[in-house]
Amino acid sequence: MNTISFRSSVRQLRDDVAAICLPRGRMVGSPGHQKARQYLAARLEEIGCVPFAGDSFELPYESNGVSFCNLAGVIPGRKRRLAPLLAGAHYDSVIAAPCADDNAAAVAIDLAVGVWAAEQGGLERDLVVAIFDAEEPPYFQTPSMGSERFWHDQRDGRSIHAAVIMDLVGHDVSIHSSMPGAIPHVGGLLGKLPGLGDRDIPIPMLHSLLFVTGTESHPGLHEVLETAGVTDGLKLVPTLNSYIGDMSDHGVFRRNGVPYFFLSCGHWAHYHRPTDTPDRLNYKKMERITRQTGDFLAGLDAQPLKRGGGQERVCDTLELEVECMRRSFGPLWSVLLKRAGLADIESREDMDRMVNSLLKTGL
Ligand SMILES: [Zn+2]
Structure with a gap:
């Protein structure tokens, strides 16, 4: 990637984060939530998506008497009848504060991944750019959670080929x-x-770490990870999802046997606090995570992955974990x-x- 496009990608990530990091946040039902939703729907259109369903990027739903709204756009692939790939992140905030790392950063990367796919004229399969609602408490792991409703009520008959979900991907470890x-x-x-x-105590050697769970969800993912390689400036740490649990929107895909990668930089001192602000993010790292996600999606696109039974661990990835940890640390x-x-x-x-x-x- 040349310096100009690197710079403009970093700037776009920064702009998208700034646009949805409102001082009073994006809690479900708040004015900020609605503002963020409108901005994101406009951005999906701008980057070349077509609506995932019907004629709108908004996929509203009701649960327990509360109104919610997922957003989903598609960068059309060359073989549209195939099961699509999905890149996803949640946009609601846990408190009435900017919540930049949780999860504006991931939403910005999600859009940037859409741009990446559009720039190459689409992948083989459709790429669903999914922006989920209601990941945060009190909706976390309840039927109101956006990713749950997407999977159960909003996806179409093609199902999902593979998913890459991101949460807390804007900060230095x-x-x-x-x-x-x-x-x-x-x-x-x-x-x-x-x-x-x-x-947080900064230890530069650890800054560029990116944790990846889910390689164990399908025998084909080891190859996808190896073929993708590691983006310059990043250090990958593949590890088992069972070590951290279903801490984000990948849970519903995992339980339903969809091969997935979950990307995260883990918790930090500003997690779920008003101090989780845009100025604390590392936008260059986010640009690298965008490219890494693109490489994962390209690999997943090419693999004839069969849906599994939803077991926690389908294959053993111990050797890969050890090798990557040794290299990364x-x-x-x-x-x-x-x-x-x-x-x-x-x-x-x-x-x-x-x-x-x-x-x-x-x-
Ligand atoms: Zn959160």
Whole structure:
């Protein structure tokens, strides 16, 4: 990618985030929610989408007497009768605050992925750019959740070939200050410094991490991940979804046997707080995640993936996880192994122990 298009993609990501990060947020039923919805419908049109269903990008639904609205556009593929790919993110906010990383960043990347597909004249399959409502509490994992309603009531007879879902993908990965000593020599030392307070401790080596779950959801995804490779400037950490649970909109696809990738940079100090603001995002990282998502979608497009039975783990990806972690954590890897009390990772039990230890660092 040349510098000019890199710069303009970063600018567009920044503009989309700014447009929906209203000071009073996008909570379901609020004026900000409606404003964001109108903006996003206009953007879907602008990037070359056609409506997923009927003649509108808006897919309203009612649940428990409350009105909600998913949004979905399609970048048409060359073989429109095939089951479409879906790239998705939720746009509602948990509190009356900007909620930039949760989840305006992912929505902006979702639109950018649509632009990427449109620029190459579409993929083989249709690409559904889905922007879900009601992912946040009190709707999280209830029948009112937008992705649930999309799957059960709004998708069409072609079903979904594969899904890439994003949540919390705008920030640098860091270690939380409440975890002093989480990483010996790093957290331990910083933990002794006065006045750190409640915040993230930046560790540049970790900034560009991107966690990916779902490779274990289909035997074909290992190849998709390997073929896609890693975008320059990013570090991929494929891991099992069961380690973190269905923390976002990928849950309904997983349970229904749709091969999926879930992308996230994990929790951070500003998670679900008024301090989750647009100025704290890393837009260059978001541009890289856009390209990584495009590479995943291109691979998924080409794979004849069969829908599975919805088991948590269809295939074992241990080797891939170890290899990617070793590469992504670099010189920190041996320190992390030591902290987990491991010499190396040779079994799933070893990996369970490693992940437990990593989660304790606040990642
Ligand atoms: Zn959230």
